[in-house]
Amino acid sequence: MIAIDIDGTLLAPGNVLAPAVGGAVERATAAGATVVLASGRMFVSVAAWAGHLGLRGPLIAYNGAMVRTHPDGQTWWHRPLPLAAARAAVATCKAEGWYVQVYLDDQLLVPWRDDRTDWYSQNSGVPFTVDPERVYDPPAAPTKLLVIEPAERMPAVRAALTEATAPEVLVMATSFPHYLEITAPDVNKGVALTALAERLGVPTAATMAIGDGNNDVFLLGAAGIRVAVANASPDLQRAADLVTAGKYGEGVAEAISRFYGS
Numbered sequence: 001m002i003a004i005d006i007d008g009t010l011l012a013p014g015n016v017l018a019p020a021v022g023g024a025v026e027r028a029t030a031a032g033a034t035v036v037l038a039s040g041r042m043f044v045s046v047a048a049w050a051g052h053l054g055l056r057g058p059l060i061a062y063n064g065a066m067v068r069t070h071p072d073g074q075t076w077w078h079r080p081l082p083l084a085a086a087r088a089a090v091a092t093c094k095a096e097g098w099y100v101q102v103y104l105d106d107q108l109l110v111p112w113r114d115d116r117t118d119w120y121s122q123n124s125g126v127p128f129t130v131d132p133e134r135v136y137d138p139p140a141a142p143t144k145l146l147v148i149e150p151a152e153r154m155p156a157v158r159a160a161l162t163e164a165t166a167p168e169v170l171v172m173a174t175s176f177p178h179y180l181e182i183t184a185p186d187v188n189k190g191v192a193l194t195a196l197a198e199r200l201g202v203p204t205a206a207t208m209a210i211g212d213g214n215n216d217v218f219l220l221g222a223a224g225i226r227v228a229v230a231n232a233s234p235d236l237q238r239a240a241d242l243v244t245a246g247k248y249g250e251g252v253a254e255a256i257s258r259f260y261g262s
Contacts, residue, residue: 001202002028002256003060003193003219006039006049007175008212009229010252015123017052018249024256025053031260034200036060038189038209038219040144040175043068043106045124058200062103062144063173063215064192065183077195079184080141085168087138089145089182092164094136098157101128102135103144111135116148144183151177173215181215190218197222210255211236212248227255 004010011017025035035053038060039046046061047070058069058076067077081089086102093100099116102109108128110117121128147157157180158172171183197207209216209223212232220226220239228240229251237243242258244251 001034001036001197001200001207003036003038003189003207003209003223004252005189005211005213005216005219006037006041006046008231008248009210009216010037010049010249012248015125016248018246018253020253021249022053024253024260024262025055027260028256029055033260034058034202036193036196038064038193038211040173040181040215041124042103042108042126045126047071048125058196060189060192060196063171063175063181063183063187064189064218065143065187067192067196076199077192078143079187080143081145081170081182081184082168083138083141085165085170086142086145088164089161089170090136090138092160093147096157096160098153099148100135101146101148102138102142103146104134104138104140104142106143109135120148144181147180147182148178149180154178154180175213175215188218189216190220190222193219193222208255208259210252227251229255 037046040063043061046059050070058067065079068075108126109131110128111132113130169185171187173181205224207223208225209219210227211219212229214233214235217239226241228236228243230244231247244254246254
């Protein structure tokens with residue numbers, strides 16, 4: 001099984017997919033490997049790229065909070081945020097004026113529209129709904145929250161949300177310096193990968209994970225073969241068994257081709 005992060009790994013900035021990726025993925029699946037996309041993105045966005053690559057089967061979305069199959073949409077794993085903690089977090093964001101997105105039933109809810117909304121929607125290929133009522137008072141437990149604020153503000157954001165949501169210990173991951181992705185306790189891509197491998201009967205030694213960001217550290221830690229693409233963060237490169245020569249999708253194709261030919 002091969003688990004591949006999307007943003008900054010499979011895709012270069014601007015959602016650019018290297019031509020070599022398609023052939024590498026096709027060779028791996030033809031040889032019997034299960035190729036899984038593992039992303040912080042919503043399932044609907046992950047599924048779109050799975051369809052582009054011709055993948056069928058389970059996908060890891062929301063940084064591991066959901067495993068759902070494509071194209072039939074069967075949910076194998078879903079770990080939403082505790083509702084009380086989610087409400088405390090969004091209340092803090094409202095009081096401080098911080099921009100927060102709420103992911104509920106695979107829908108993107110935003111408190112207002114600005115350039116952050118438009119960029120995120122365009123980059124992810126998903127529509128959004130401006131709905132401050134459901135953002136600040138979620139009717140059910142959301143799958144994920146995302147705070148988008150300048151990077152220099154993030155330490156204060158993280159500290160305030162940690163205090164507001166105690167005693168819950170929510171997972172707060174950084175995929176980009178100005179993103180704080182918030183999921184349920186003990187949720188990450190690595191936990192989801194382990195659960196998926198167990199369900200499919202794939203031993204850890206037969207799994208490979210490929211990533212670029214600090215939110216991929218747990219993903220690589222759960223895999224038998226740990227790969228960082230050349231543009232990966234220093235922390236992820238230190239966690240990897242292999243750092244590819246190529247960046248982004250070229251690095252993904254390079255890693256796969258080591259085991260499935262070129």
